[in-house]
Amino acid sequence: MSSSSRPIILTGDRTTGPLHIGHYVGSLRSRIELQHTHQQYVLLADAQALTDNAHDVDKVRSNVIEVALDYLAVGIDPELSAICVQSALPALAELSMLYLNFVSVARLERNPTIKEEISARGFGRDIPAGFLCYPAAQAADITAFKATVVPVGEDQIPMIEQTNELVRRLNRQIGHRLLPEATALISPVGRLPGVDGKAKMSKSQGTAILLSSTDQEIETAVQRIYTDPNHLRVSDPGRVDGNVVFTYLDAFDTDKEEVENLKDHYARGGLGDSFLKRRLSELLKATIGPIRERRALLSRDPDTIMDIIRHGTKLAREITERTKVEIMTGLGLFRL
C-alpha cells in the first residue's frame, strides 16, 4: 500500500516524563504494528503538557527528548512514523484559536473527560483557561493531520466525540466534507495501575516502571507490587482480582495458558507471591533490557535525535499548514 493511501493515525504523548511500561502495553506496542499499515504521526505534545504545567516549563521541555528517546528505543521507526513537536507546528495553534469560536464555554465544561480531569487535578475555580480549552486544541491536532484513527483510552472517548462534533459543524459551514470524522481506537489493554495498585503509575511517587529502568530498579519495583494483603502464607488461597502482579502478567506474559494456570493455583492456595514476582521480574527485564540498551545508545547521539525530530516536524508542518489553508479558505476567511 502506498503511504499516501494509508489511513492516517494521530497519536502522541504529553511530554511530562519519560514513558513507562503502562505506555508500552497501552499504546507503544500497537504503534510499532500500526506504522506498517498506517501513515502515523506521533506528537510530542509539549503544548498540551503546558495546559497544566505552565509553572514548570523545564520539565515539559526536557521530556521532549526523553519521550522521543523512548519512542525510538521501543521501535517506532522514523522512516515509517513522523515524530513531531507540537509547539513547533503553528497551524495547530491557529486552528485551535479558530475552533474556540465554534464551541461554547458550556459545551467545554460539559465534556466528561475535562470534568473528570478538573476534579482529579483539584483545580477548582483556578483551572487554567488552556486546560478548559484543550478539547478544541485536540480537535485542531486531529483535524490538522486529517487523522481518521486516534488511539485513546476509554476515558478519552468524549474528546473524540467533541472533535467529530466540531468536524460536522465546520464541514456544514464549509459546504462539503473537507474534514474526516475520527474513530477512537481503544487499546485492548486498559491503563496499567501503579505498583501500589493505585489507578495511575506515577514517576514521582515511585510507582511507575520506566522503560529506562535498570534490572535492579525493575526488581525493586516488582518487590513493591501490591498483591493480596490477606495472602499471608503460601498455603492461603489468594485473590487474583485487583492483584497487580496478575494485571502485569496479563499484559506482558505471552503464555496466556500458563498465566491462567497460575491464577487458578494462586486462588486455590499453595502459590507464593515471590514465585509470581520472580516470573514477572524476568519478563520485564527481558522486555525492558533491549529497550534500555537502545535508549542508552541513542542518547549518546543527540544530533541524530534532533535530526529525526526535525525531519518529522517538517513533514508534519507541511500537512498541517496545507489543512489550515484549506479550512481557512473553505470557511471564507481573508487570504493574502
Add this chain to the structure above:
Amino acid sequence: MSSSSRPIILTGDRTTGPLHIGHYVGSLRSRIELQHTHQQYVLLADAQALTDNAHDVDKVRSNVIEVALDYLAVGIDPELSAICVQSALPALAELSMLYLNFVSVARLERNPTIKEEISARGFGRDIPAGFLCYPAAQAADITAFKATVVPVGEDQIPMIEQTNELVRRLNRQIGHRLLPEATALISPVGRLPGVDGKAKMSKSQGTAILLSSTDQEIETAVQRIYTDPNHLRVSDPGRVDGNVVFTYLDAFDTDKEEVENLKDHYARGGLGDSFLKRRLSELLKATIGPIRERRALLSRDPDTIMDIIRHGTKLAREITERTKVEIMTGLGLFRL
C-alpha cells in the same frame, strides 16, 4: 526620531463593517497624528471579529478590505503605519494559546469588559469559548508587537490591565523584563452615539454615518438625528445634554466658541433644530467628502490595496515571530 526608537503603538479594528464617523473622531484622527511620532501597527482584526461572528465569515472577510480602504482614505500612511491582517500572523495564535495556560477561567470571567460584553450580546451560557478567551488573545496581540501604547475606549481599560498582569507573570517566569507593560491611551472624544441617541452606531440599524456615505446619505442621516423631543417650536428653550446634534458638533466643529454660543442660544430658546442640522450636515460633508473620494479612487485599484496589506503584514510577521521566539525561548520551551 528614527523609527526604531519610536514608542510602539498597537491599534486596529474588528473587521465587521466599514468604519463610520465614530471611528473617525474616536481613533482614526489620532492615528493620523500618532504615525508621525510612533511606530504604529494597525491590525485588521479579523480573527477577533470571528470570536462572535463565526457564523458569518463572509462579513468578516469582506470587511478586511473595506476597513483597509477606510484607513487609507482617512490618511493612514502605509509608509508610516503597518496595516496588517491578524489571521495572517500565526505568532498571535501561538502566543494566545500559550497565554491561556497562564490565566484561569475564573480570571477571564471576572474581566469587567468581558462581563459587560457577554451581557450586552445576550450570550448567556452559549458564549463562544473564543469570546471568553479574548483577553488572552488581546494580550498576545499587544505583547507580540511589544506595544507600549494602546489607544482604547474607557470600557477597554480592564483589557489592558489583564494584559499587564500577564506581562508581569511572564516576565517573572522568564526572569527578566522581556515584555514591556502597555499604557492605555484614552481617546479625548468618547464613543459617538448613533443618530438615534442610542449608545452605539449601528450600520444595520441605519444609525451610523459611514466614512463612505454620499452627501445625500449624510443629509438623510442628519435629518434623523435625535435632538430634544420637547423642543417643539423654535422659540422653546431646548435641552443640550443628550442632544446628539451637539454631541456631533462637539466632535467635528473646530469653532468651539461658536458651538458654545449655539448651545447657549438653543438653551434659551429661539434656535431651531434645522439650523443646527444644516451646520452639522455641511461640516460632515466637508469632512467625509474628500475621504469618500479617496476611498472610491483607491477601491478601483485592488492590487495596490493588497500590496499595501501584504507589505504591512510581512513587517508585522517579522516582529511578531521574533517576539514569539524570544518568549518561547525565555520560558524555556523546546526549540528545534
